[in-house]
Amino acid sequence: MTTIRLLLGPQRPVVNLGDAIAHAGLPAGPVAVIAAGWQEAEGDIDDVAAAARREVINLHLYRRADEVFAADPELLQRYRLRQDRLQALQRLYGLRLRHTMAAARETLRADGDTALVDPEQRHAIAQLRALDRHHLQRVQTLHAEFDAAFDSARHDLLSRHQAEIDALLANVDTVVITGGNVAVLLNRLYLFNLGQLLTEKHVVAWSAGAMALSEQVVLFHDNAPQGRRNPELFGRGLGLLPHHIVLPDARHRLRVKDRIRLALFSRRFAPAVCVTLDSGSVLTLEGPRIVHASLAKQIAASGRLRRVRLK
Amino acid sequence: MNPALRKLFRKGPPAPGDVDAFIAATEFPLVDGSDVTFVWRGRAEQVFLRCWISGFDTAQPLQSLTGTDLWATTIDLPPGSRIEYKFELITAGQRRLVVDPLNPVLAHDPFGANSVCQGSGYQRPSWSVHDPEARRGGLETIRLDSRAFGDTREVGIYLPARFRRNRRYPLLVVHDGNDYLRYADFRTVLDNLIHYLEIPQLIVALTQSQDRLREYAADDSHAAFVADDLLPYLAANYPLLDDRASRGIMGASFGAVAALHTAWRTPGLFGCLLLQSGSFAFSDIGRHNRGPVFDPVARFMNSFREDPGALSGKVYMSCGIYESLIYENRSLLPKLQVQGLDVRFEEARDAHNWENWRDRLRSGLSWLYPGPLWMVYE
Numbered sequence: 072m073t074t075i076r077l078l079l080g081p082q083r084p085v086v087n088l089g090d091a092i093a094h095a096g097l098p099a100g101p102v103a104v105i106a107a108g109w110q111e112a113e114g115d116i117d118d119v120a121a122a123a124r125r126e127v128i129n130l131h132l133y134r135r136a137d138e139v140f141a142a143d144p145e146l147l148q149r150y151r152l153r154q155d156r157l158q159a160l161q162r163l164y165g166l167r168l169r170h171t172m173a174a175a176r177e178t179l180r181a182d183g184d185t186a187l188v189d190p191e192q193r194h195a196i197a198q199l200r201a202l203d204r205h206h207l208q209r210v211q212t213l214h215a216e217f218d219a220a221f222d223s224a225r226h227d228l229l230s231r232h233q234a235e236i237d238a239l240l241a242n243v244d245t246v247v248i249t250g251g252n253v254a255v256l257l258n259r260l261y262l263f264n265l266g267q268l269l270t271e272k273h274v275v276a277w278s279a280g281a282m283a284l285s286e287q288v289v290l291f292h293d294n295a296p297q298g299r300r301n302p303e304l305f306g307r308g309l310g311l312l313p314h315h316i317v318l319p320d321a322r323h324r325l326r327v328k329d330r331i332r333l334a335l336f337s338r339r340f341a342p343a344v345c346v347t348l349d350s351g352s353v354l355t356l357e358g359p360r361i362v363h364a365s366l367a368k369q370i371a372a373s374g375r376l377r378r379v380r381l382k
Numbered sequence: 383m384n385p386a387l388r389k390l391f392r393k394g395p396p397a398p399g400d401v402d403a404f405i406a407a408t409e410f411p412l413v414d415g416s417d418v419t420f421v422w423r424g425r426a427e428q429v430f431l432r433c434w435i436s437g438f439d440t441a442q443p444l445q446s447l448t449g450t451d452l453w454a455t456t457i458d459l460p461p462g463s464r465i466e467y468k469f470e471l472i473t474a475g476q477r478r479l480v481v482d483p484l485n486p487v488l489a490h491d492p493f494g495a496n497s498v499c500q501g502s503g504y505q506r507p508s509w510s511v512h513d514p515e516a517r518r519g520g521l522e523t524i525r526l527d528s529r530a531f532g533d534t535r536e537v538g539i540y541l542p543a544r545f546r547r548n549r550r551y552p553l554l555v556v557h558d559g560n561d562y563l564r565y566a567d568f569r570t571v572l573d574n575l576i577h578y579l580e581i582p583q584l585i586v587a588l589t590q591s592q593d594r595l596r597e598y599a600a601d602d603s604h605a606a607f608v609a610d611d612l613l614p615y616l617a618a619n620y621p622l623l624d625d626r627a628s629r630g631i632m633g634a635s636f637g638a639v640a641a642l643h644t645a646w647r648t649p650g651l652f653g654c655l656l657l658q659s660g661s662f663a664f665s666d667i668g669r670h671n672r673g674p675v676f677d678p679v680a681r682f683m684n685s686f687r688e689d690p691g692a693l694s695g696k697v698y699m700s701c702g703i704y705e706s707l708i709y710e711n712r713s714l715l716p717k718l719q720v721q722g723l724d725v726r727f728e729e730a731r732d733a734h735n736w737e738n739w740r741d742r743l744r745s746g747l748s749w750l751y752p753g754p755l756w757m758v759y760e
Binding site: 081083108111140147151158162250252253254278279290296298319320 | 548580624759
């Protein structure tokens with residue numbers, strides 16, 4: 072079966088979930104829903120059911136994780152230790168990133184003899200990419216340490232929840248992943264081994280859900296109340312959407328008129344393509360191929376936004 | 383003369399009925415760009431405008447408008463300004479201060495109420511007004527036996543809506559916590575900013591001193607109370623994140639001195655400082671000019687400025703440019719920056735009052751405690 076990945080922008084103000092599913096020709100039947108990104112509001116999926124025009128089965132990953140942690144203090148303690156270390160690592164990375172990004176940005180703004188300037192710009196971006204690679208590797212190490220010490224068979228309730236999730240997924244062809252808190256969502260997806268379980272399913276995802284499918288998750292917000300913040304590499308996604316960085320709601324979160332800023336974004340993460348998904352956008356992949364793109368844009372190396380190229 | 387007043391007087395002194403109609407139809411003070419006209423109506427020997435703005439005469443006379451019981455004066459107030467004022471009336475040799483009866487906008491503080499002049503372009507921040515969609519956080523009170531003070535202290539605790547024991551939260555310790563609640567709409571601000579995801583859900587310890595001019599004046603017992611009495615109690619009874627970056631301390635005026643001093647005395651404990659209009663009296667040479675109650679403050683600030691020690695993390699400072707303390711706050715900034723601290727300094731066209739501090743809370747709190755907006759992609 073060629074799996075379909077349907078990536079959408081925020082479902083407000085434009086709700087296009089149902090139309091996108093119909094247009095993609097996904098098989099009829101119920102869909103599983105992962106709304107862990109909504110945290111305590113995970114159970115409120117009536118709107119998803121109405122928009123999808125399908126019967127929905129909530130996998131309740133957030134609630135299940137809460138129950139597992141409440142019943143398993145040892146697991147909770149190790150999980151928290153991992154989270155504390157990841158957050159401390161992210162802060163250290165942010166500290167280094169601030170200076171490395173400033174240097175790259177200022178270098179990109181430099182003018183003069185291109186024979187002098189261009190190599191400096193390339194080197195500045197190379198340093199940024201090296202920092203990102205280093206950070207990703209460190210994040211992966213912390214995850215690997217946790218995984219190596221983690222034997223799910225020793226955790227009864229976790230195993231039981233896993234079996235229930237496996238059984239629910241066995242009865243559906245399509246999984247819908249909502250938006251929300253991308254870190255919370257990813258943690259629950261990893262905890263219940265969804266990366267593996269979703270490889271053979273069609274997936275419809277928007278915003279944080281779409282980000283979670285990529286290989287690398289990049290956090291960004293140019294218009295937060297505390298001012299601009301450098302885009303940060305957060306960690307690995309599920310890898311179901313290779314070679315793409317997903318940027319939901321770019322119209323509100325990115326200063327799209329700042330060409331230097333966008334050019335740096337594009338060159339920093341190349342060869343991955345940075346794709347914007349505003350509300351109303353649709354990006355359809357069959358296997359690795361992009362077969363349909365509506366309103367989705369990609370950031371070119373020049374810093375301009377262009378239509379996504381179909382493959 | 384203000385255009386509205388000029389129109390009222392265009393045919394000579396208006397009749398009392400015309401004055402009545404004018405007052406009923408007009409908002410006071412009269413704001414015409416940067417010209418702001420204060421109007422008082424009544425009988426008096428003299429009327430003064432009293433607004434405590436550094437650089438202004440503390441008492442500006444209003445002129446009696448011929449043939450009427452109106453008095454007026456116009457000041458130049460830059461756009462975006464917000465000032466508090468009263469009228470001083472002199473009648474039969476007696477002086478009394480009154481709020482402006484023609485202006486319903488009041489600001490409250492522990493000493494009573496002042497009238498508020500909102501200059502051209504000033505708007506009360508929308509996030510400081512209760513948002514009906516924002517869930518309300520809870521308030522509870524703890525009683526804490528303090529070894530540092532040798533007595534029992536009450537501390538208010540704010541818990542975010544949807545507080546869960548199985549989560550962990552950053553902590554913010556607030557000086558003059560009850561005053562922040564009462565005069566700076568602190569609970570509403572927290573509820574709204576948490577709802578907007580601009581700050582994380584956090585636990586706030588609202589401390590209040592009965593003797594703040596002493597305990598907040600760089601007092602070692604107070605620092606010990608926070609570090610050795612309060613924090614251990616909170617850590618034992620509330621689910622807190624246990625890292626410096628998740629622990630902050632704040633205050634305004636003397637409260638800011640207390641926050642800075644406590645952080646200085648407890649290196650590595652607090653990673654976030656929020657300092658509003660700090661009473662950071664100091665002297666480069668000789669004595670300071672702030673009065674004896676500032677003596678311990680000045681001793682501390684002189685030491686601090688000489689050696690900021692192991693203070694680390696992020697510092698948000700704000701100050702009104704109409705306060706005399708703007709000098710002390712501006713001159714503290716480079717001392718912090720040279721230490722490598724991550725410092726954000728914000729000035730406002732306002733003075734030493736609670737609504738100035740309220741109006742800066744969003745930028746201060748969201749910068750020190752970035753919310754999950756960064757993580758949330760709906």
